[in-house]
Every structure is written in structure tokens, then in C-alpha cells.
Amino acid sequence: MVGRVRPRRRSRPPVLLLALAAVAVLFLVGPFVALLVTAPWSRLGGLIASGPVLQALWLSLRTATAATVLCLLLGVPLAWVLARTALPGRGLLRAVTTMPLVLPPVVGGVALLTLLGRRGLLGRHLDTWFGVTVPFTSTAVVIAEAFVALPFLVLAVDGALRSADEQYEQAAATLGATRWYTFRRITLPLVAPGVLAGAVLCFARALGEFGATITFAGNYPGTTRTMPLAIYLAMEQDPAQAVALSLVLIGVSLAVLIGLRTRWLSALTGGPS
Amino acid sequence: MRLDARVVVRRPAFTLDLELTVQPGETVALVGPNGAGKSTFLQAVAGLIGLDDGKVVLGPHVLDDVADGVHVPTELRRCGLVFQHHRVFPHLSALENVAFGLRAQGVPRPEAHEQARQWLDRVGMLPHAGRSAARLSGGQAQAVALARTLAAEPDVLLLDEPFAALDEAARPLLQEVVRRHAFDGERPVVLVTHEPADARALADRVVPMVAGRVAATT
Amino acid sequence: MSARRGTTGRGTTARARSGRAAARAVPVATAVGLLLTACATGPGTGAGTSSSAPTGSASSRAPLTGQLVVFAAASLQQTFTALGDRLMAQNPGLHITFSFGASSTLAQQLEQGAPADVFASANPATMKAASAVTDRPVTFAHNSLEIVVPAGNPGHVTGLADFAKPQLKIALCAVEVPCGSAAATAFAAAGVTPAPDTYEKDVTATLTKAVLGEVDAALVYRTDVRSAGDKVQGIDFPQASAARNDYPIATVAGARNHAAAQAFVDLVLSAQGQKVLTDAGFDAA
Numbered sequence: 146m147v148g149r150v151r152p153r154r155r156s157r158p159p160v161l162l163l164a165l166a167a168v169a170v171l172f173l174v175g176p177f178v179a180l181l182v183t184a185p186w187s188r189l190g191g192l193i194a195s196g197p198v199l200q201a202l203w204l205s206l207r208t209a210t211a212a213t214v215l216c217l218l219l220g221v222p223l224a225w226v227l228a229r230t231a232l233p234g235r236g237l238l239r240a241v242t243t244m245p246l247v248l249p250p251v252v253g254g255v256a257l258l259t260l261l262g263r264r265g266l267l268g269r270h271l272d273t274w275f276g277v278t279v280p281f282t283s284t285a286v287v288i289a290e291a292f293v294a295l296p297f298l299v300l301a302v303d304g305a306l307r308s309a310d311e312q313y314e315q316a317a318a319t320l321g322a323t324r325w326y327t328f329r330r331i332t333l334p335l336v337a338p339g340v341l342a343g344a345v346l347c348f349a350r351a352l353g354e355f356g357a358t359i360t361f362a363g364n365y366p367g368t369t370r371t372m373p374l375a376i377y378l379a380m381e382q383d384p385a386q387a388v389a390l391s392l393v394l395i396g397v398s399l400a401v402l403i404g405l406r407t408r409w410l411s412a413l414t415g416g417p418s
Numbered sequence: 419m420r421l422d423a424r425v426v427v428r429r430p431a432f433t434l435d436l437e438l439t440v441q442p443g444e445t446v447a448l449v450g451p452n453g454a455g456k457s458t459f460l461q462a463v464a465g466l467i468g469l470d471d472g473k474v475v476l477g478p479h480v481l482d483d484v485a486d487g488v489h490v491p492t493e494l495r496r497c498g499l500v501f502q503h504h505r506v507f508p509h510l511s512a513l514e515n516v517a518f519g520l521r522a523q524g525v526p527r528p529e530a531h532e533q534a535r536q537w538l539d540r541v542g543m544l545p546h547a548g549r550s551a552a553r554l555s556g557g558q559a560q561a562v563a564l565a566r567t568l569a570a571e572p573d574v575l576l577l578d579e580p581f582a583a584l585d586e587a588a589r590p591l592l593q594e595v596v597r598r599h600a601f602d603g604e605r606p607v608v609l610v611t612h613e614p615a616d617a618r619a620l621a622d623r624v625v626p627m628v629a630g631r632v633a634a635t636t
Numbered sequence: 637m638s639a640r641r642g643t644t645g646r647g648t649t650a651r652a653r654s655g656r657a658a659a660r661a662v663p664v665a666t667a668v669g670l671l672l673t674a675c676a677t678g679p680g681t682g683a684g685t686s687s688s689a690p691t692g693s694a695s696s697r698a699p700l701t702g703q704l705v706v707f708a709a710a711s712l713q714q715t716f717t718a719l720g721d722r723l724m725a726q727n728p729g730l731h732i733t734f735s736f737g738a739s740s741t742l743a744q745q746l747e748q749g750a751p752a753d754v755f756a757s758a759n760p761a762t763m764k765a766a767s768a769v770t771d772r773p774v775t776f777a778h779n780s781l782e783i784v785v786p787a788g789n790p791g792h793v794t795g796l797a798d799f800a801k802p803q804l805k806i807a808l809c810a811v812e813v814p815c816g817s818a819a820a821t822a823f824a825a826a827g828v829t830p831a832p833d834t835y836e837k838d839v840t841a842t843l844t845k846a847v848l849g850e851v852d853a854a855l856v857y858r859t860d861v862r863s864a865g866d867k868v869q870g871i872d873f874p875q876a877s878a879a880r881n882d883y884p885i886a887t888v889a890g891a892r893n894h895a896a897a898q899a900f901v902d903l904v905l906s907a908q909g910q911k912v913l914t915d916a917g918f919d920a921a
Contacts, residue, residue: 255844263805264849280850281805281833315466316505318492320570322522327493330518334509360841363834364810370835377837381812 177395184392185385192389200367201375202397208283208371209351212290213298216347219291220298221340225328227299228306229314239303246296253292254360261288261361285362286369290351297346305339306332345402352398419477419573421606425462426471426484427455434458434630440574440606447609447621455630456610457502460576463608464499465492476573493522498572502579504563508552512543512562515551519570537565541595557588561595568599575600575607581616596620701729704896705751707742708734709758709883711779711859715916716756719903723896730896739763746770746888753897756885756904759814763884773884776904778919780880781815781822782858783871784846791852796823796873798853799830807845807854810835815842818879819855825878843868857881862917880919 185192192198226232227239245253261268261279271277279285313335317327333340355373362369364378372394379387424437434455440446448456461467463474465481468489474482476497481490506515517534521527538544541561546554554562560580567575580596581589597620600607611617617624626633700723708716713736720732735742739757743766746755755770757763763773785793791804799806808830809816816835823830836842839856846854847867861870885904887897903909910920 255848258848258850262848262850278805312501312503312505313507315492316499316501316507317518317522318466319464319497319499319572320519320522320566321493321496322518323493326522330522331507359837360844363807363845364836365832365834374837378810378812378835381810 180388180391183385184388188385189389189392192386193393197366198375198390198393201370201372202393204283204286204367204369205352205371205373205394206397206401208286208290209348209354211287212294212351213344213348215287215291216295216298216351217340217344220295220343220347221302221333224299224302224306225332227303229311229332242299243296245293250293250354250356250358251360254289254357254362257285257289257292257357257361261285280361281363281365281369283362283368286358286371289357289361290354293354293357294347294350297350298340298343301343301346302336302340305336305342309336309339341405345405349398349402352394419604419606421463421574421608422473422475423459423463424472425459425469425474427458427462427467428470429458432630434462436627436630436632438608438625440608442606443601443603444623445601445607445609445621447611447617447624448627449611449614449617449624450627450633451612453629454627456612456627457578460499460578460608460610463574464497464576465490465495466499479573496571496573497576498567498570498574499576500560500564500567500578500580502582504556504559504583506551506554506559506562506566508550510551511548512538512551512554512558513547515562516566516569518566523570534565534569537569538562540599541565542591555588557584557592560584560588561592564592564595564600573605575605577607577609579610579612581611581613593619698895699729700727700893700896700899702731702893702896704730704732704753704893704900706732706734706754706756706900707746707750707752708736708754708756709739709742710736711758711857712736712756712883714863715912715918716904718912719900719909722908723900723903727896732896732900740765742766751892752888753891753893754885754887754900756883758881758883760882760884763886770886770888773886774901774905774921775882776885776901776909776921777883777913778880778921779857779859779883779917780876780919781818781855781873782861782876783853783873784843784856784861784864784868785853785871786846786849786851787867787869789869789871790849793853793871795871796826796828796830796875799823799832799855800828802831804853805851806830806832807834807836807842807851808832809839809842809855810837813838814881815839815856818881821879822855822873822875825875826873857917859917883918 223242227235227242232238248256258280259265261271263269263272263278263280268279271279279288309332313331314327317331318324322330353373354371355377358369358371359374359377364370364374372390376387376390376394379390419442421438421440423439425434427434432453432455436455436459438446438459448459450456458467462469463481469482469484471484472482473480473484476495479490480486480488481495481497482488506512507518510518513531513534516537517527517530520530520533525533535544535547538547541564543558543561543565546558546562551559551562560583564580577596577600581592584592593616609617609621614624706716706720713734716734716736720734724730724732735752739759739762742755743757743762746752746766746769755763755766756776757766757773758779760773760775763770767773783793783796785791791798793804798804799808808819811817811820815838819830833851834845836845836854839860842854843856843860843864845851846856847864858870861868885901887894887901891897904913905921914920
């Protein structure tokens with residue numbers, strides 16, 4: 146358990162590991178500190194309170210939340226298939242799952258356009274049959290964000306499932322529970338921490354999504370201009386403003402993630418050890 | 419119901435090849451050292467392990483027939499298995515654990531909980547009904563596991579070293595519970611143990627096993 | 637209003653593909669520069685420059701030799717590469733290296749001491765920003781906005797007025813980038829309030845939306861329309877001249893290969909050079 150007092154005679158951790166870990170911390174924190182130092186603190190308040198910024202922030206939070214829900218809905222079952230079935234070609238499927246991680250997001254956006262765009266493989270039928278066009282809508286933002294964020298969720302849940310013992314699922318089967326019932330009542334609650342970790346990664350990735358969004362969904366205030374897009378455009382004219390907007394995005398995402406964590410963790414404590 | 423099983427499972431280390439018939443209401447103890455294939459036999463009967471050869475028939479139901487390509491999945495076999503390390507669901511309460519099988523089979527919650535309470539009472543665990551299963555002692559958890567399996571009303575009861583993980587004090591109590599509630603006169607019971615004393619105390623018939631086969635009879 | 641950054645042309649693809657590309661370009665260009673410096677100081681190279689410069693400054697008869705480094709706006713990639721090949725064909729001893737990128741990035745690199753001989757910018761503002769390290773600039777071309785529609789013109793677009801129709805899908809450059817501010821000038825001149833569906837991050841992304849048929853019309857530079865081939869059609873409009881973009885070129889002060897630098901600038905300004913540029917959709921100087 147975390148926070149337990151270690152025995153005093155435990156040997157000290159290797160210096161090399163500590164040194165490299167310290168470098169890692171500097172590596173992560175350094176650029177962020179530089180951002181903090183150069184931030185236009187005196188203007189920060191005004192920048193945050195401005196209408197367009199709040200609009201972009203609100204859109205970002207809404208779309209990232211929707212994308213996370215979409216990823217949970219689709220990604221948890223996919224992870225289950227990867228971890229718990231003997232489906233042929235699972236290795237290939239796992240590789241396909243990680244594709245959006247490797248693909249430059251802009252290419253992902255183009256790929257989404259060629260599928261769901263007005264002249265896309267699927268999109269052209271959506272247009273002629275239903276008069277629906279996906280690009281340039283908030284829905285397109287959610288799709289783009291979910292596309293790039295899904296691997297984070299699937300990999301996290303897949304890992305949690307594979308390291309979770311199947312013994313409880315076997316026990317449930319001997320009690321006559323179908324795999325679906327077992328999945329809902331046993332598997333899912335037991336891997337909840339892994340699902341939570343995946344959802345957090347997924348949300349963070351969706352919140353920071355830029356390339357696929359601007360390519361597939363476009364950029365229009367209130368509809369598709371999320372915070373990262375607003376930051377990019379601010380960079381073109383006023384880098385200081387871009388820095389300020391980045392800080393807002395970082396601050397809000399940290400607040401959301403920490404808030405969620407404490408909520409979930411308190412809900413989970415007292416559960417499985 | 420009668421259990422007719424011929425189970426062949428090939429493993430790199432050994433081959434299990436055991437033929438066993440258990441009459442309704444009969445309790446058979448499989449006794450032998452670790453690695454004799456006793457647990458593998460139970461898991462094969464429960465459908466958790468596929469057979470390499472053989473046939474498992476329970477009453478009128480063919481559960482496995484390698485020659486015909488029949489394999490009924492575990493959740494449809496109605497084979498109750500009490501595991502060596504209880505495997506109570508850590509995120510559920512003792513009551514929810516015992517009610518699990520009934521709920522899974524569609525019994526409404528109030529009814530399932532009422533029956534679960536009765537089973538908990540029989541195994542002496544009613545005072546702990548609301549406790550999280552993760553916080554039960556080994557003996558308590560094994561009692562809950564037994565109640566959980568019995569509550570699901572299986573057609574055959576398979577007990578895999580149910581007393582092995584218990585301390586000396588808890589053992590007689592649970593043996594008494596098994597004796598009083600596990601044997602209902604119709605259900606075949608297979609008890610796996612490496613304790614000859616347990617076997618003699620509970621079983622009608624003892625089958626000694628060595629290296630996957632029935633040991634030469636004495 | 638002059639554009640701040642030269643992000644016209646398809647050469648900006650690299651930058652468009654990733655926000656990090658611009659940042660990455662700096663060390664790469666520096667590394668190239670260092671490499672070139674190392675070559676120039678090596679034995680037997682660059683000798684022709686210093687000897688020919690004082691004697692025949694106006695004469696382009698003497699064969700040019702050594703290295704020539706040209707920094708140019710991304711939109712000039714096709715035309716300048718063609719002109720460079722021509723100059724190298726005439727002077728077998730000459731080797732020209734191009735670095736194409738956003739004009740503002742290139743200007744910053746020049747100020748940081750990147751070893752270039754010629755700088756061609758997509759707008760006067762960035763040329764002015766680099767004035768401390770360049771000689772007197774000359775305008776060598778103009779680029780005008782043009783309406784671009786997917787092949788077949790599905791939205792039946794005829795002019796800027798169509799950009800106000802809400803039922804049409806319209807893409808414009810964001811006002812924060814040069815093509816967007818140019819578009820705003822053009823709309824102001826035409827008295828049209830556009831109703832776009834998206835403000836794209838640069839001209840390449842805007843063009844892509846038309847190429848893929850995702851929009852019925854977009855506003856980009858004429859050279860972009862040309863480079864996209866027959867997947868799109870260009871439609872001229874009278875207010876285009878109101879938002880024309882000037883392209884200046886200059887030799888870099890203290891260029892290592894001044895003779896070749898001057899020869900390249902001369903070639904760009906020559907009838908031959910102007911023909912290549914107008915063929916690509918630029919307006920002659």
C-alpha cells in the first residue's frame with residue numbers, strides 16, 4: 146500500500162536510478178517552468194476571462210468529455226476482445242489499434258476526411274441519403290479526438306485485463322454467469338482502476354488534440370475551434386497570448402484530472418485491495 | 419444424477435487419464451500428492467479446461483465428447499466448483515457473493531438476497547453478510563465460497579482442497595458445514611484432497627491418484 | 637496591409653503537417669549551414685568567388701563556381717528550383733542549395749547568422765525584418781488571391797458574393813495568417829461579409845479542403861490553384877488586386893559567393909525568370 150512506512154534497514158536505492166529519474170523530472174518540468182516564467186502574468190486574468198477563450202475552453206471540455214465517453218463505449222469492449230478471446234489475428238488487431246499513435250494526427254485527419262468527408266467513402270452516402278455532412282461540426286471534433294485518443298484507452302484496459310487474474314471470471318462461470326454478465330459484474334469492476342487510468346489518458350489526449358481536429362473538423366469559433374486551435378492561431382500573431390492560453394489549458398486539465406482522481410479514488414477505496 | 423467422466427488431458431509434465439463414475443448422492447474423494455492431476459480433473463469436469471480425449475456425462479446431459487466435438491461451456495454445465503483459494507469476489511459483499519449465481523440466472527434481487535441470507539445462515543456467516551469479501555478471514559471466505567456454490571444449486575459438486583487454506587481451528591467447522599449441507603442425497607460430490615483423514619471423514623469412496631492415473635489399489 | 641508571414645504555396649506542406657516542423661527547421665538549416673561553411677573553408681573550394689568579384693562585377697560571362705545558398709519562401713519551391721537547375725546547367729562549377737520555408741522563420745535564421753547568399757521573401761514585412769543582414773531588396777513578383785472551387789464547380793460559384801451564401805461550404809484562411817488577412821482585405825474591397833464554415837490554419841490546408849471537395853469554394857493564392865492541377869478550378873475576381881502580395885528578393889550582405897548570388901537575382905528578374913514565375917501563376921514584377 147502507498148504511504149506505508151518502510152523498514153529502516155532497507156537498502157538505499159541505486160544512485161544511477163535516482164540520477165536518471167531526476168533528469169527525467171527536469172526534462173518534463175523544464176519546458177513547463179520556462180512557459181511559466183515567460184507567461185504574461187499581468188494580462189493573464191483578462192485573457193482568461195475573454196469571451197473567445199471561454200468559448201474555446203468550454204468547447205474543448207465538452208468535446209473531450211464526449212470523446213472520452215465514446216472511447217470508453219468502444220474501447221473497453223475492444224480491449225476485452227484483445228485480452229480475453231482467442232480471436233485469430235489478435236496480434237494484428239492490437240497493432241492496428243496502436244496505429245493512430247504512430248500516424249501524424251494531420252494524416253489521421255485526412256484519413257477521416259477521406260472516409261467521412263463530403264466526398265468520402267462513407268461520407269458521400271451520408272450526404273446523399275441523409276443530407277448529413279460531418280466535417281465542420283462539433284461532432285467531427287469529437288470523432289477526431291476519439292480517433293487519436295482511443296489507443297490510450299484500449300492499451301491501458303488491455304494491459305489491466307491481461308494482468309488481472311482470470312480466476313474470478315472462471316468462478317463466475319461455474320456459478321452459471323454468462324460472459325456478458327461476468328463482464329459487467331466481475332471483470333469491469335475489478336479492472337476499474339485500469340479503466341480509470343485509460344480514461345484519464347484518453348481525456349488528456351483529446352483535450353490537447355490539434356492536428357486531426359483542424360484537418361477533419363476545421364476551425365470555426367464556437368463550433369470547432371477548441372483550445373489547441375485557438376492557441377495555434379494566437380501563436381501566429383501574439384506568442385505571449387498563446388503562452389497564456391496554454392497555461393489556461395494546462396491548469397484546467399490538471400484541475401479536471403485531479404478532481405476526477407480524488408472522486409474516483411475515494412469511491413474505490415474500501416473496495417478491492 | 420450420475421456423473422460419468424473419462425478425462426484425458428495431456429500436459430508437458432504429465433498426462434491425466436482418469437475414468438470416474440459417481441452415483442447420485444455419493445461422495446468420492448480423490449487423494450494423492452501434488453501434481454497428481456486431481457485439480458485438473460475437477461477443472462476439466464467444470465469445463466474450465468478442454469479435454470484432449472474422453473467424455474463427460476452428467477445425468478442426461480453430455481457435457482463433453484471429444485469424439486463428437488461436444489463441449490458445453492462452463493456457465494451452462496451446472497457444475498459447482500469450490501476452489502482451493504475460495505476466489506470470493508473481492509469487490510462484493512459476502513451476501514452479494516452468495517447471491518451472485520442466482521442473480522446471474524435471472525432471479526430477482528430481493529428473492530436472491532433472501533436465499534443468500536439463508537445460505538449464509540447455514541454456514542454461520544450471516545453476521546458478516548454485509549462485509550466486503552476482501553476483508554473476510556480465510557475460513558470465512560471459504561465458507562462464503564461454499565455457500566455461494568451451493569446457492570447456485572449445481573447438479574454436481576466439485577470441492578478442490580476446500581480445507582487446505584484453513585487454519586486448524588477453522589477446519590472442523592467447515593467440515594461440519596460440508597457434511598451437513600453439501601450432501602443432499604441426489605447430487606454426486608467429488609472431493610479433492612491430499613489429506614487422507616479428510617477423505618475418510620467425508621467420503622463414501624476414496625480413489626488414490628498418482629501421476630494422472632488411479633494408483634494401484636491396495 | 638502586408639502579410640506578416642510567407643506561408644503561401646505548397647512548399648509550406650511540411651509546416652502545415654505539423655506545428656513542430658517550423659521549430660525543427662531551425663536546427664536543420666543551421667546544420668546545413670555549418671556543413672556548407674565547413675566545405676567552403678576546406679582546401680580547393682570557393683576560390684573562384686573572391687578572385688572574380690572585384691574585376692567583373694557586372695559581367696556574368698565568367699563561369700560561376702562554388703556554393704550558393706538560397707533561402708526562399710516555401711511558395712517559390714517549384715519556380716526557384718527550376719531556375720536554380722538552369723543556372724547550374726550554365727555553370728557546371730556551381731552548386732546551389734535551397735532552403736525553403738516560412739519567410740518569417742527564414743528571416744529569423746538569417747538574423748541568427750545562417751550562412752545564406754540570397755533571400756527571397758513572400759512579403760515585404762519579413763524582408764524588412766531581415767534588412768540588417770541583406771542588401772537592397774527588389775520586388776520580383778506578385779501573388780494574387782483567386783477563388784478556388786473543386787473541379788466541376790459543384791456550388792456554381794461565380795464570384796466573391798457567393799461566399800456570403802450560408803448553404804455553401806466555404807473555407808478561408810484564418811485572419812491570423814497572411815492569406816487570411818489578404819482575404820479580409822479583398823472582402824472589404826468587395827463589400828461582402830463571408831459566411832465561412834472553417835478558418836484554416838494556412839493556405840495549404842485551405843487549398844486541401846477544396847481539393848478534397850469538402851468545401852464549395854475557398855480563397856487561396858493563384859499559384860496554389862495552379863499547383864493543385866485539374867482537381868480544382870480557379871475563378872478570378874476583380875477585387876483580387878486589392879490584396880496583392882509582393883515578393884522581394886535581395887542578396888545577403890557579406891554573402892560568401894556574391895557573384896553567384898547576384899547572378900541568381902539577375903536571373904530571377906530576367907525575362908527568362910519572369911516567364912517561369914508567370915507560368916506558375918505569379919504576376920510579373
